[in-house]
Amino acid sequence: MYDEFIYFRKNNDSIHFELPDASVVYYPNFISDKKANQFYKLLINNTPWQQDDIKVFGKVYQQPRLTALYGEKGKSYTYSGITMQALPFTSVLKEIKSMVETVSKEAFTTVLLNLYRDGNDSNGWHSDNEKELGKNPMIASVSFGAERIFHLKHKENKGLKKSIMLQHGSLLIMKGATQEKWKHQIPKTKKTVNPRINLTFRTIK
Template sequence: MSLFDQSTLPLADGELEWHAHWLDAERASQLLQQLIEQTPWQQPELQLYGKRHLVPRLEAWYGDAEASYRYSGYTHVPFPWTPLLSEIRQQVEAAAGQPFNGLLLNYYRDGQDSMGWHSDDEAVLGRNPVIASLSLGGTRRFDLRRKGQSRIEHSLALEHGSLLVMRGPTQHHWQHQVAKTRSACEPRLNLTFRLLRLPA
């Protein structure tokens, strides 16, 4: 089933909002270049099944001072917000109707960089987290499958300047991925904003 060119995506047991041209191409290209150049990229090493593996992409975690974020056995200590990222955060918060205190940047350098199947369902994100995902650069396919299933039920092309917002029970019932591809593709940045529910 194709979910292209819709503002509200039909997903059973989930809530997805899709803004295909949230940023105009010129502004999106400016941000892409600035963020690639200015971000202190890291490539964490994770231990899976007794073996150590480099994450198949580059990452950087930004956030409020107390917003350390642990997932996949690795703790991300936040870099402080830059003026540019603070500006983007304000715009994304307005679009999503939700405050955010953390931002994960993923840099997919080519088609061999990827993100495996997962749900953003860590306890620190709360019961029904809102995840806002801004895509810059080359188009990559975003797949969705029901938890416990192997069949891809939906796919969406994440295009330059687009914004995807996942909310409600989505993370309870669905997993998502950005798979490797042998097709030629330009470098891509993905900015995923989230709200960590931290102790007062």
Template sequence: MDLFNQRKQTNFLPYDGEVLYYPNILSLEDARAFYQNLLSGIAWQQDVVKIFGKQFITARKVAWYGDDACAYTYSHQTKIALPWTPELLSLKNKVEEITNEHYNACLLNLYHSGDEGMGWHSDNEKSIVPQSAIASLSFGAARKFVFKHKESKESVSLLLEDASLLVMKGRTQEQWLHALPKTKKVKDLRINLTFRKMIL
């Protein structure tokens, strides 16, 4: 019996979407083991993004894994998925059990400190199944995560802690932007896995 699915989760968004937060989905020991494995066992690369026609190499590192070498295009760059590692498959199965959803790919981000973040955006690329759930699993340093409604500009923030899971569902990507603000207060690494359902 899945205790997580027995809990009644609170929607963090006031309207136009659904965001659920599950703290501590892994034991401290398991979270540390996965963190070390992800740090050393993932094929991390610096990301290349295009802003106003100019290319920039980010300090943040990324990796893209998934089923059947599925592709993901964002910021005018296309990534071909690497095959799942045993550890990533284990985490995917855990996340699918908690969320009652299916995912076929995962975008991983490595933030070396609070000096690295992510600006306002929505995960609404055409290669993602519309209104499908996106599950964000965090390891390492706790970081503030912020949502902003595209029309009303109302904002909602929460702290993403080590071994926590954030699930974005329904109209969230259509109606809300989200960001990981930079901060001088955080000096430690954070690894984030966003499990997605891509159109194959």
């Protein structure tokens, strides 16, 4: 079971979770519903979504979600054996990026878009700790569309877990040692859920 009673500090519209070896801040109302609806429609209809193959324990599977990568010229991103070349930032992504950077105080170079079409689409346990991100990277995640559960678990203390419901228009920031000490996932669900778009901003060194 995921511990829903880990203490947190709430400052204005942000929730600072008190997790050992981590810095996790959640902004549930980062973008208004009206603006988030506009972003969702533009992104789902105008993004060149792709579905790559991934290799897990020697077997090749279709990735259980659709993706797209945008970023500065010449930037690429490699994860799970997949190397993606970044498309130029669109005006919509630049607008969202500016909003995220105002809050995070970080200049991001790249954003990975994920489309979870239904409850069968997921993202397994992992850390965003690829070498091109450097040590203790900041990861800023913006969600549009259906709410999905986000799980965190400590790599060493197996009993230390946390779940967060990522809602439409929200922002989740992970920084410090979070990627070194914790893993996270978006699990499958048997519930009937509408599509969800996730934008994960990163700084590639």
